[in-house]
Amino acid sequence: MPDGASVLGGVFVSTLTLTDFRSYERMRIDLAGAKPLVVLTGPNGAGKTNVLEALSYLAPGRGLRRAALGEVTRLGAEGPWAVAATLNVAGESVRVGTGLTAEGGVVSDRRVVRLDGVSVANSNMLGDRWSVVWLTPQMDRLFxxxxxxxxxxxxxxxxxxxxxxxxxxxxxxxxxxxxxxxxxxxxxxxxxxxxxxxxxxxxxxxxxxxxxxxxxxxxxxxxxxxxxxxxxxxxxxxxxxxxxxxxxxxxxxxxxxxxxxxxxxxxxxxxxxxxxxxxxxxxxxxxxxxxxxxxxxxxxxxxCSTGEQKALLIALILANARLQAALKGLAPLLLMDEVAAHLDTDRRAALFDALAGLGGQCWLTGTDRALFDGLEDRAEFFDVGDGKLLPSHG
Ligand SMILES: Nc1ncnc2c1ncn2[C@@H]1O[C@H](COP(=O)(O)OP(=O)(O)OP(=O)(O)O)[C@@H](O)[C@H]1O
Ligand SMILES: [Mg+2]
The missing domain is CATH 1.20.1050.90 (RecF/RecN/SMC, N-terminal domain)
Known part of the structure; x- marks a missing residue:
């Protein structure tokens, strides 16, 4: 960490509400504690990545799928999509709302952002205080x-x-x-x-x-x-x-x-x-x-080998998370989509330690609950499916 910078804490999502977002008609989750890891498990197509994508809109830019904004609205929905979250930012509660709006049946072509109920000019404002950092399976072919x-x-x-x-x-x-x-x-x-x-x-x-x-x-x-x-x-x-x-x-x-x-x-x-x-x-x-x-x-x-490339990518993402933490004095929100599956047991344990040790909250997904065994003290678990997230206790 550069001289003089100190990390005051991290960004923690305490509630998340999705409305007509991808496969979710309306979904709300509450995260009671401040455990560093949030683990979403469920079968293919259950809606795990969709949740991470929703969280990626808490940052400026186009989200982790770089999707056209209209594509994100749930098929068959009457209104456009919205994501609302309550964040704990270094001990302070911040409400963030983002999505498309519809006036007189016309859907906006830009995503609107509200911070504590006040509209802001553009999504760049989301980059002022916190960062959101992610790693997705699509990045595996990066090199x-x-x-x-x-x-x-x-x-x-x-x-x-x-x-x-x-x-x-x-x-x-x-x-x-x-x-x-x-x-x-x-x-x-x-x-x-x-x-x-x-x-x-x-x-x-x-x-x-x-x-x-x-x-x-x-x-x-x-x-x-x-x-x-x-x-x-x-x-x-x-x-x-x-x-x-x-x-x-x-x-x-x-x-x-x-x-x-x-x-x-x-x-x-x-x-x-x-x-x-x-x-x-x-x-x-x-x-x-x-x-x-x-x-x-x-x-x-x-x-490099496939495994080495993945390890390099993780090294880059972790370094970026540390950099963001040093710059903002606040550990970023991390979104790690399916990172556990391709790592051997030791690397997996080291990754979980690194993620939990950053000082913020990290969301992880996987199809197999067993990949996350042993994290019970440090993680909140949710089963994903049928447009819902249900707390799971092992
Ligand atoms: N606009 C939309 N409206 C309704 N459903 C959608 C929309 N966009 C995507 N979906 C659906 O959302 C579902 C869940 O997708 P998601 O990528 O979150 O699954 P996942 O749990 O991450 O699966 P995997 O383990 O295969 O990565 C998919 O079946 C997809 O077809
Ligand atoms: Mg997925």
Whole structure:
């Protein structure tokens, strides 16, 4: 943990109500104590991940499935979905409500957020005081997929440090698409006839957003590296991170942000003809890759075994949880979907210890109750099924 930071406690969900959310018509759970772990078990399709997804909307952004907001509403429901929770944030009770609204039969296209009953301008506000960190089975292929998945993964994590990050990424991509269209389209004022001044203006804006994006990524990666470096020994290997991107590289070398911005703008201008032919921009922060290395083996993550990749991913998520705890003075809410199944007994025990020791609340799912045996003192258990969560006592 960085000097001076102290963790005051964590985020604990004490009540959760889902309304017309995925498979749930109306569901409420109350968590009496402040046990660090909440375990949801039930068969495939029971609705375990849906609960974690609902909790992921207590953070800014698009939730852990990155679903279109309308898709989340229960099929056949009359009104749109809503999630309400009472959180205990370092001893203080906070009510959070989020979901879509319907006025005169028209469903909002943005998710609304209320904090203690007061509407806030956008979901970024949810990132101010606490963080929500998750790991899902979809992330298992992270190191084998193309750079875009890893970039999304990275940008999602950066959001925990820079709540404005996804807006910057979105703004960059919008301007980039506008430039692509202008360069690529035939017809008056497009393609070869495109107005150079207009292109320059777009490139200037692209470069400006790109620098904001790259600076945030670099700062985050540096801070995460500090946490990763502390994880020596133990069952989860130390991971090393590098950002493979032209602009990130320039900034990492110490080029001042204003010079890097000007340099990217010039490169974009110089590559108009090539980008027009390709139909896309060949340079920029939309190409950056996150390169992860298994440090003790000096092995790139994509060359590691399936189990090693999972362990690396867990190491990254735990480091991020520690980083968020250090930054906010408050351990994050953790959502771990099906993490127990693929680990051997020792690693599983070590993971539960690490999660329970972070200082906040961690939700875990699994199909098999036996994976969580021995956690009775530290966990509250629920059986999931038929649109309900029922407390279970072993
Ligand atoms: N909008 C929706 N309306 C109604 N049901 C939905 C909606 N979206 C998803 N579902 C259903 O929710 C059910 C539960 O899904 P969920 O992913 O939570 O299951 P799970 O318990 O995590 O299962 P697994 O163990 O297979 O991961 C699925 O059967 C799915 O079809
Ligand atoms: Mg699931």
């Amino acid at each position: 084998l997929e193309g750079p875009s998945s890893r970039r999304r993964f990275l940008d999602r994590l950066v959001l925990g440090l820079y709540p404005d990050h996804s807006r910057q990424v979105g703004a960059y991509e919008r301007v980039m698409r506008e430039r692509n269209r202008l360069l690529g389209d035939k017809g008056p004022g497009k393609g070869r006839d495109a107005d150079p001044a207009w292109l320059s203006a777009l490139e200037a804006r692209m470069a400006e957003h790109a620098v904001a994006v790259a600076v945030a990524r670099l700062d985050f990666a540096g801070q995460l590296a500090g946490q990763l470096a502390e994880a020596t020994g133990g069952p989860f290997p130390r991971a090393e991170l590098a950002l493979d991107g032209w602009l990130e590289q320039k900034l990492a070398e110490g080029t001042p942000a204003s010079d890097a911005e000007a340099a990217l703008k010039n490169r974009l201008q110089a590559s108009r003809r090539r980008d027009a032919a390709a139909g896309r921009a060949g340079e920029g922060v939309h190409k950056t890759d996150l390169v992860v290395t298994h440090a003790p083996k000096a092995m790139r993550a994509d060359l």
